[in-house]
Amino acid sequence: PDTGQGIFNKRFLKEIEDLGEGNFGKVTLCLYDPANDGSGEHVAVKALKQENGNIAGWIKEIEVLKSLDHCNIVKYKGCCSERGGQGLQLIMEFLPQGSLAKYLPKHKPHQSQLLIFAQQICQGMDYLHSKRYVHRDLAARNILLDRNTQVKIGDFGLTKCIPEGASYYRVSENEDSPVFAVECLKDNKFSFASDVWAFGVTLYEIFSYCNSKQSPPKKFNEMLEKPSKMSQMLLISLLEKQKRLPCPKNCPLEVRMIMERCWATEPQQRPAFISLIENCTHNMSVIL
Numbered sequence: 001p002d003t004g005q006g007i008f009n010k011r012f013l014k015e016i017e018d019l020g021e022g023n024f025g026k027v028t029l030c031l032y033d034p035a036n037d038g039s040g041e042h043v044a045v046k047a048l049k050q051e052n053g054n055i056a057g058w059i060k061e062i063e064v065l066k067s068l069d070h071c072n073i074v075k076y077k078g079c080c081s082e083r084g085g086q087g088l089q090l091i092m093e094f095l096p097q098g099s100l101a102k103y104l105p106k107h108k109p110h111q112s113q114l115l116i117f118a119q120q121i122c123q124g125m126d127y128l129h130s131k132r133y134v135h136r137d138l139a140a141r142n143i144l145l146d147r148n149t150q151v152k153i154g155d156f157g158l159t160k161c162i163p164e165g166a167s168y169y170r171v172s173e174n175e176d177s178p179v180f181a182v183e184c185l186k187d188n189k190f191s192f193a194s195d196v197w198a199f200g201v202t203l204y205e206i207f208s209y210c211n212s213k214q215s216p217p218k219k220f221n222e223m224l225e226k227p228s229k230m231s232q233m234l235l236i237s238l239l240e241k242q243k244r245l246p247c248p249k250n251c252p253l254e255v256r257m258i259m260e261r262c263w264a265t266e267p268q269q270r271p272a273f274i275s276l277i278e279n280c281t282h283n284m285s286v287i288l
């Protein structure tokens with residue numbers, strides 16, 4: 001359907017509906033229909049939000065996604081110039097079932113299926129880290145579902161490459177994301193270990209079936225004496241008192257143990273994704 005080496009002609013892209021706003025731009029569901037008879041394929045098209053106009057960051061995001069090739073990472077399909085030709089659009093595969101945040105509350109799959117999803121996320125993240133990329137926004141809303149059984153990590157808008165020899169990436173400002181590891185909140189330091197922390201929070205979301213009443217920000221707010229707007233300072237003080245998200249209802253103890261290891265205060269105490277893959281596999285046999 002497309003011209004092979006990932007070049008799409010914008011005149012064959014027919015907008016269908018908005019999918020959402022990512023970290024860098026808006027994503028639209030389009031039909032790529034060169035035959036102009038409706039026989040084309042659905043694609044997700046991401047255009048850079050003009051106002052922030054961070055072209056360098058945008059090119060970076062396209063380069064990152066283009067360099068990734070893994071069954072648990074949303075597929076890059078190509079790019080094309082924007083209508084009127086001034087911008088560059090990123091063309092990705094479209095997954096009709098949407099994100100886990102939408103799917104889990106509705107379908108409530110068995111816990112063994114949740115562990116299969118968790119293991120696939122670890123496989124995708126292990127691959128990403130093997131290329132020295134840090135995702136920086138791992139959360140259930142950024143995990144897509146493909147045909148009921150395969151999950152794919154998406155939205156690489158905040159992804160950074162950790163230079164060889166360095167162990168973390170320090171960002172200038174700290175984008176507003178729900179729960180960060182302590183070192184991110186305090187020193188804006190992102191590392192492979194801060195992605196592991198985020199995986200622990202994602203595991204919590206998955207085993208609470210993304211129930212918004214049990215969402216991480218809500219649960220942390222409940223831990224404050226007087227519930228107020230959760231500020232970073234308040235969250236840091238809770239985390240430094242070793243407060244952590246509670247165990248989701250009916251969550252097996254083994255899974256709770258994985259979460260707690262991901263939330264070790266010291267980054268180097270947290271497991272790497274390669275060992276988390278093992279943990280998920282082992283626990284699957286326990287839960288099945």
Ligand SMILES: CC(C)(Nc1nc(-c2c[nH]c3ncc(Cl)cc23)ncc1F)C(=O)NCC(F)(F)F
Binds near residue numbers: 092093099154
């Ligand atoms: C910002 C955007 C658009 N948001 C959403 N995408 C899709 C959505 C549903 N199916 C999709 N197929 C491909 C893509 Cl790139 C997105 C979707 N569904 C709901 C969204 F809010 C997104 O990119 N989210 C990260 C992702 F979920 F993709 F990991």
